[in-house]
Amino acid sequence: MARPNDPLYLGNAQFPQGQWGLRRINPEAGWDLLPRRGPKIIVAVIDSGVNPHEDLVGNVLFNRRYNAVTDTIGGDVTDTFIPHGTGIAGNIAATTNNLTGMAGTSFNTVNILPIKVVDENNGEDEESVQPAALARAIDYAWRNGARVINMSVTQGDPLLVGAANTMRYTAFPEVQAAINRAFAAGAVLVAMAGNDGIGQVAFPAAYDNVIAVSGITMQDTLLAVSNSGPQIDVAAPGELILTMDANNFNGYDSTFTGTSIAASFVGGLAALIFSVNPKLRNTDVVRIIEGTAHQPGTPGTLVVSGRGKGKGPQALPPLPRTAPRWNQTLGFGVIDVTLAMSSAAILRRP
Incomplete structure (x- = not known):
């Protein structure tokens, strides 16, 4: 079983819990399924920027960076205003099994495409991204080869709407249109549910064609x-x-609490699925992630249970969003890396 030798994976005296979140999603037997060689999957990190780091060396496409705020290819993507994107990129793509620092969810299978969507002049933090910048970022990502687009950001706080003062987030058609273009091009899009603790999902997670991710505690309860x-x-x-x-x-020294870091685990998993089976469609990847997730305390299952049974366009029908399989807090449940990668390895596509 591929247990990485990165010192923080299991923890140390300073960080006794180590990377408990990565261990929680059952990655080790799944990592064993990775091919010895293969092209790296491009994962766009749409966020506050990405800084160089010792455990990201060689894993970030800084030569293809994009500042969506200023619409500048090769522009500034430094992560200094609200340091956030570097931590997200690290959780996805930290160099793994190198006796240094931490393990990355994707176990050396990805290159990060850094895209900056918030700075000191546009938005207060990663939860106040301007829709025009977000739409530009999404279009740049898929046009530059991103098979996974991780959006650990939101478009702003909910507003009180109507006589009942109902909390609602604002949707923007230009962002949905960009998402639709990316999805039609074959990308998997992942986003954080939002950190306002309410029964509404923030945008971009609430748009169609996006995997919306909530967060759990160490006790498997909703954050x-x-x-x-x-x-x-x-x-x-x-x-x-x-x-x-x-x-x-x-x-x-960074410890993140919230749905932004939760989303990055799912972004990393999507890349792992493409790595173990590059012929899969994005619709397959979404269905595998959902179908192998399971509610805490319940066993998970493979999406396809026999070699070759995954042939044909109807092999992976949509899952019904009904109890007890699904609920509005954890969706289909907590992701399971090994079950997802095992399912991907079985599924055949021409």
Whole structure:
């Protein structure tokens, strides 16, 4: 079983819990399924930027960076205003099994495409991204080869609407249109459910063709800050998740709590699925992630149970969003890396 030798994976005296979130999603037997060689999957990290870090060396496409705020290819993507994107990128793509720092969810299978969508002049933080910048970022991502687009961001706080003062987020047609273009091009899009602790899913997670991710605690309960709602697809760990420090080239002092870091586990899993079976369609990947997730305390199952049974366009029908299999807090449940990768390895596509 592929247990990485990165010192923070199991933890140490300073960080005794180590990477509990990564261990929680059952990755080790799944990592064993990875091919010895193969092209790296491009994962776009649409966020506050990505800084160089000792455990990301060689895993970030800085030569293809994009600042969507200023619409500048090769523009500034430094992660200094609200250090966030570096930690997200690290959770997805930290170099693994190198006796250094932390393990990445994707176990050396990805290159990060860094795309900046918030700075000191546009938005207060990663939860106040301007829709025009987000739409540009999504279009740049898929046009530049991203098979996975990770959006650990939201478009702003909910507003009170109507006489009943109902909390609602605002949708923007230009963002949905960009998402639709990316999905039609074959990308898997993942986004955080939001950290307002309400029964509404934030955008972009609430748009069609996006995997909406809620967050769980170390006790497998919904995070207090995690949003919930009918668009929730799956859940992933989101409490005190250890990741790299954007402001320290060899630091790992950042611990994230929220749905943004939870979403990055799902982004990493999508890349792993493409790595083990590059012929899969994005619709297959979404269905595998949902179908192998399971509610805490219940066993998970493979999406396809026999070699060759996954042939044909109707092999993976949509899952019914009904209890007890699905609910509005954890969706289809917590993701399971080994079950998802095993299912992907079985599924055949021409």
